[in-house]
Amino acid sequence: MNEDEYKERLLEFYPDRGHDAAMRLAECAMGLGGETGEAVDLLKKHLIYGRPLEREALIAEMGDVLNYLTKLSHEIGVDMAEIRERNINKLWARTQKQPGYFGGK
Numbered sequence: 001m002n003e004d005e006y007k008e009r010l011l012e013f014y015p016d017r018g019h020d021a022a023m024r025l026a027e028c029a030m031g032l033g034g035e036t037g038e039a040v041d042l043l044k045k046h047l048i049y050g051r052p053l054e055r056e057a058l059i060a061e062m063g064d065v066l067n068y069l070t071k072l073s074h075e076i077g078v079d080m081a082e083i084r085e086r087n088i089n090k091l092w093a094r095t096q097k098q099p100g101y102f103g104g105k
């Protein structure tokens with residue numbers, strides 16, 4: 001499924017609740033926070049409590065994060081491709097200013 005297909009299908013799951021732009025942004029923000037927390041909790045159970053990594057559950061939560069991130073990109077009118085490109089450019093610029101920023105050799 002490509003990005004456009006995903007976004008089109010995703011938005012079908014968001015009924016018009018009559019919310020204004022601020023409330024739609026709030027829904028995205030709360031959704032991102034909640035779903036990120038669910039992913040972090042799975043990592044906590046694995047890394048701190050020593051339980052097996054629940055990989056399938058983690059993938060599902062990553063999808064939930066993607067859901068709200070995609071919805072947020074829609075709300076502010078930016079493509080996920082542009083977000084990806086800007087992020088890579090930012091990271092590249094950071095490593096040019098601060099070699100070794102991300103560690104490694």
Ligand SMILES: [Mg+2]
Pocket residue numbers: 035038060061064
């Ligand atoms: Mg979830």
